[in-house]
Amino acid sequence: MPDVPTIGILALQGSVREHQRAIERCGAVPALVKQAEEIELLDGLIIPGGESTTIAKLMSRAGLTEAIKKAAEGGLAIFGTCAGLILMARETAEGEQGLLGLVDIKVRRNAYGSQTESFEADISIDSLSSKKYRAVFIRAPLVEETGSKVKMLASYQGNPVLLEERRSLVSCFHPELTDDLEIHRHFLKMIEKNKGQVKQKGG
Numbered sequence: 001m002p003d004v005p006t007i008g009i010l011a012l013q014g015s016v017r018e019h020q021r022a023i024e025r026c027g028a029v030p031a032l033v034k035q036a037e038e039i040e041l042l043d044g045l046i047i048p049g050g051e052s053t054t055i056a057k058l059m060s061r062a063g064l065t066e067a068i069k070k071a072a073e074g075g076l077a078i079f080g081t082c083a084g085l086i087l088m089a090r091e092t093a094e095g096e097q098g099l100l101g102l103v104d105i106k107v108r109r110n111a112y113g114s115q116t117e118s119f120e121a122d123i124s125i126d127s128l129s130s131k132k133y134r135a136v137f138i139r140a141p142l143v144e145e146t147g148s149k150v151k152m153l154a155s156y157q158g159n160p161v162l163l164e165e166r167r168s169l170v171s172c173f174h175p176e177l178t179d180d181l182e183i184h185r186h187f188l189k190m191i192e193k194n195k196g197q198v199k200q201k202g203g
């Protein structure tokens with residue numbers, strides 16, 4: 001029987017249902033995660049968009065911050081969208097240390113303006129497809145600095161908006177709010193590749 005991966009979606013606040021639906025449409029199994037123990041059972045984890053300060057508070061209260069950090073060190077692939085990117089960043093522009101510090105980037109929250117200034121834009125993700133990708137930005141963060149190990153997969157107006165570092169994937173926009181499954185599929189491929197490497201190491 002083929003191995004169907006289980007993808008956790010951090011279900012504390014934000015666009016949880018939309019990610020759940022995207023994962024289902026990709027043929028993987030979504031699991032809504034609210035407690036630290038649930039992290040161990042996953043092949044990958046999505047941290048959705050929403051309000052990063054609220055998600056951070058709820059994560060810490062549930063012991064999820066430490067559990068996610070530990071799982072990431074142990075090899076768990078994690079995909080953060082918008083607020084999720086902020087939580088996975090090394091540092092914020094205000095000089096605060098990022099909550100999870102999984103991706104070597106410095107981010108400025110709400111840099112593209114308020115809710116009313118949310119917008120859609122066509123971007124190119126050359127490594128995934130030759131088609132244009134319609135990206136939805138909602139109170140999006142701006143990535144101001146990237147470390148040398150961070151791979152930029154797409155940019156908008158010269159700033160990176162989709163990035164990857166080892167087993168972490170982050171986007172400034174919301175791939176779960178469009179019908180295009182390209183980026184969720186890419187995350188599933190990252191997990192597959194990661195599993196192969198873990199197996200090889202284990203012999």
Ligand code: GLN
Pocket residue numbers: 048049050051052053081082083084086109110138139140141
């Ligand atoms: N501006 C929000 C924050 O700081 C993120 C917005 C979003 O996830 N759409 O958390």
